[in-house]
Amino acid sequence: MDTSDPYVLWDAAYVLGSLPAAQRREYEQHLSGCSACQHQVAALSGMPTLLALSRAENAAAAASASDAPSPVVAPLYAGLAAHLARRRRRFTLAAAAASIILAGTTAAITTGINSGTTPPSSAVSSASSSVPLAFVGTSPRGLTATGTLSSYPWGTQISWHCNYAQGAAYAGDPAGQDYVLVMVSAAGAETTVASWTAGPGSEVTPAAATATPAQSIARLDIRDSSGATLLSAAP
Numbered sequence: 252m253d254t255s256d257p258y259v260l261w262d263a264a265y266v267l268g269s270l271p272a273a274q275r276r277e278y279e280q281h282l283s284g285c286s287a288c289q290h291q292v293a294a295l296s297g298m299p300t301l302l303a304l305s306r307a308e309n310a311a312a313a314a315s316a317s318d319a320p321s322p323v324v325a326p327l328y329a330g331l332a333a334h335l336a337r338r339r340r341r342f343t344l345a346a347a348a349a350s351i352i353l354a355g356t357t358a359a360i361t362t363g364i365n366s367g368t369t370p371p372s373s374a375v376s377s378a379s380s381s382v383p384l385a386f387v388g389t390s391p392r393g394l395t396a397t398g399t400l401s402s403y404p405w406g407t408q409i410s411w412h413c414n415y416a417q418g419a420a421y422a423g424d425p426a427g428q429d430y431v432l433v434m435v436s437a438a439g440a441e442t443t444v445a446s447w448t449a450g451p452g453s454e455v456t457p458a459a460a461t462a463t464p465a466q467s468i469a470r471l472d473i474r475d476s477s478g479a480t481l482l483s484a485a486p
Contacts, residue, residue: 398484409471423450
């Protein structure tokens with residue numbers, strides 16, 4: 252873990268959607284040039300879907316229980332909280348080690364500081380298949396994108412890379428504008444799975460996860476804040 256990176260602990264809040272809008276835009280700008288933080292976000296990208304599944308399972312268990320049911324515990328929430336607490340402890344210890352070294356002492360600190368984040372074993376496995384996504388559109392307005400759809404036992408991970416044209420070739424707000432990725436199922440249902448902000452000359456690499464199997468996804472749309480579809484990709 253890079254203790255000098257001020258954004259090192261922002262990944263979980265970003266993936267879970269709890270960053271304020273201004274900080275979300277700031278973090279997305281940082282992500283475009285930081286491979287370490289991109290790795291952290293990708294590693295945590297399956298957590299929102301797993302937490303949603305846990306809530307649904309707990310609600311079903313509570314509804315079907317009889318005779319004074321006991322409280323239902325969501326182990327994924329507990330596991331995520333413990334995971335983040337461990338990361339913060341590692342970060343604090345690493346910062347302490349750095350301060351001792353800078354002070355010129357000879358104290359030796361030996362500890363295992365992880366450079367990566369691993370989701371729970373129930374959420375991690377190799378993708379059974381990956382499909383490239385070629386986004387095309389009749390009115391891209393200075394935006395190009397490519398991506399990948401990866402199938403897992405728990406659902407599907409969507410990764411994509413967006414490039415925004417410089418200056419006058421970019422038809423959006425010069426200060427940047429908001430975009431969303433909308434998943435359209437084979438049955439025609441639409442679900443917004445991600446949102447981000449970008450402007451002229453920038454590159455962003457968002458990621459999203461869904462419990463929907465890849466074969467049930469008919470189309471992915473990149474839309475602007477007005478709802479207009481700029482680019483689409485069919486797996």
